[in-house]
Structure formats: C-alpha cells, structure tokens
Amino acid sequence: MKVFKNFKDYTSQKPLALSLGMFDGVHLGHKSIINELNKIGSENNLETAVLTFWPHPRFVFNPNENLKLLNTLEEKKFLMEKYSIENLFLKEFDEEFRNLTGEEFVRQILIEKLNVKYLIIGYDHSFGKNKSGNFELLQKLSKELDFEVEQMEAINIHENNISSTKVRNALLAGNIKEANEMLGYSYSVSGTVVHGKKIGRTIGYPTANIDTESIKLLPKKGAYIVEVFVKGKQYKGMLSVGTNPTVNGEKLTVEVYILDFEGDIYDEKITVKFRDFLHDEIKFEGLEKLIERLDEDKKLTENFLF
Numbered sequence: 001m002k003v004f005k006n007f008k009d010y011t012s013q014k015p016l017a018l019s020l021g022m023f024d025g026v027h028l029g030h031k032s033i034i035n036e037l038n039k040i041g042s043e044n045n046l047e048t049a050v051l052t053f054w055p056h057p058r059f060v061f062n063p064n065e066n067l068k069l070l071n072t073l074e075e076k077k078f079l080m081e082k083y084s085i086e087n088l089f090l091k092e093f094d095e096e097f098r099n100l101t102g103e104e105f106v107r108q109i110l111i112e113k114l115n116v117k118y119l120i121i122g123y124d125h126s127f128g129k130n131k132s133g134n135f136e137l138l139q140k141l142s143k144e145l146d147f148e149v150e151q152m153e154a155i156n157i158h159e160n161n162i163s164s165t166k167v168r169n170a171l172l173a174g175n176i177k178e179a180n181e182m183l184g185y186s187y188s189v190s191g192t193v194v195h196g197k198k199i200g201r202t203i204g205y206p207t208a209n210i211d212t213e214s215i216k217l218l219p220k221k222g223a224y225i226v227e228v229f230v231k232g233k234q235y236k237g238m239l240s241v242g243t244n245p246t247v248n249g250e251k252l253t254v255e256v257y258i259l260d261f262e263g264d265i266y267d268e269k270i271t272v273k274f275r276d277f278l279h280d281e282i283k284f285e286g287l288e289k290l291i292e293r294l295d296e297d298k299k300l301t302e303n304f305l306f
Helices: 027-042 059-061 074-082 101-111 135-145 164-174 175-181 288-301
Strands: 002-004 015-021 048-055 089-092 118-119 148-151 186-194 206-210 222-230 231-243 251-257 268-278
Touching: 015 027, 015 231, 027 048, 027 118, 059 089, 118 135, 135 148, 164 175, 175 268, 175 288, 206 268, 222 251, 222 288, 231 268, 231 288, 268 288
Parallel strands: 002 089, 015 048, 015 118, 048 089, 118 148
Antiparallel strands: 186 206, 186 268, 206 251, 222 231, 222 268, 231 251
C-alpha cells in the first residue's frame, strides 16, 4: 500500500476507485465499502484508494473537545493494508481545504488531481464547506465529469446501524463483545511498558503498565479479559483500566497481568486485545479482598475460550 500525505506527491498511474471519510475503527460498515472498492477495482482495472483525514477534523473545529479515536494512525494504516487498499491519502484538514465547497472538492481534488473514475460513499456521508457535498451533488456532477458514484447502504447488527460513534459508546459502557462484533475484530490498545508503583508484584500479581497514545480511546474503567502480544508471542491476560483506588491511586493507568509469563519487558512494545468485561473498577477494603477478587478473575481468564 502506498501512503500519501500530500496530493502533490501523487501522480496517477491508473484511474482510481475511491472512497472518502474518517474510517475511524475501520469497522464492518467501512469494510463493506472497502470490499465493494476492491470488487469494482478488479472488474474495471482501477486502483483502489481511500481518502481520509489526519488528524481528525473535529480536532480543528473543536480544539477543546476531548475526542478519543478508535484507531491510531498506525492501526488505521495496518487495517487498510490488511483489507487490500492500494493507495491511502492522509489529508491534513487545513484552512485551504476546509474552505473548499463540495463541488470544488470534486472538481479540483477528486477529478483533476486524483483521476477518480468510481466513487463510493457511505450512507450518511457529506463533505465540503458547510457540508455542501452529498450524494445528490455527486450524481449531478458524475455525468459532466465522467465518473460513476455509488452510495452504500448502512450495515446493521441486531437491527442497528454500525457507526464509529456506536462502537465508541459500546466501549465506554464496557460492552466489549458488542464493540468487537461491530468492528469485526477485537479492539486493541498498544503501547510501551513503563515503570509503575510495582504494588502488584508484592501481592503475586505483577503487572505491566502500558503507556498508550493520548488520542486512543480506552474502554470504561474496570477489569477485562485480554489477549496479550509481546515479543512475538501470545498470552492470556487480565487488564485493568483505572486509578487503583484500593491503594489510593489518582492517575489513570492501563495495567495487564500476563498469565504464565515471566521476564523483564520494560520498554517493550505490547499489544492487548480486549475479549470480555470482568467487572467495574472496585475500591476494596484492603489488599486481602483485592487478592481474592484477582484470584477469581484469574480463574475466569484461564477458562475463557480464546
């Protein structure tokens, strides 16, 4: 997959089958669009492409909003490549770009610069200044500018449309299985293992503290069953998102106890995939009660079918 941060760096070898949008999470709704892109590209000898924005435009419009994303940039690139996209455009949502009308965007960017011959958009997608670009505009311009346009229907699970917002809400409610079902894969968090307070090792449950990217959405505070990937190997794990209230902690941390693992992994890159929710964050009366609950969680994790 080729990645372009500037349209000027792109020279068209073949015309494109392209879709545009944020694609945060690259969930099953997005995947249906990508599958259609790949099908159209193959049938019509077009290269596939996705045009998305980085950073998220809401960081530009609402700089004080505490928006968290489902994907880091690296995760989004990984998923796009995994799903066989050939070209990924990561456009900065700058002042010049945000002032383009929908029609200017189609003429100047999609047609003149990118040579788009087939455009696919999601069921609720709008673009351009004041959201002046929509499916109706694209249908009108397609005849004049010689491209085809298709609007995808929403993908439903349990009679609900899938959206990035709904995935976020499920994670923030601790509904891991629901979120994973909408994503089509297990939600993950990656980061570097850093030093913590090292209280876990004194009670038989040493944990790895994960330093995650600040823009990455963390599920609600609580305990989770996770898959842990470290040094190329996979393990079962119990993960905590929270402030460790039993020992009067204040800072939000992400800590994982890795089953059947020993070794020093400070400064190592680690990835955890969320598989199930165990319980909300609890302030125990003392370390003995905490250990009892950790023992219960460990049994549940050991018996969980991955």
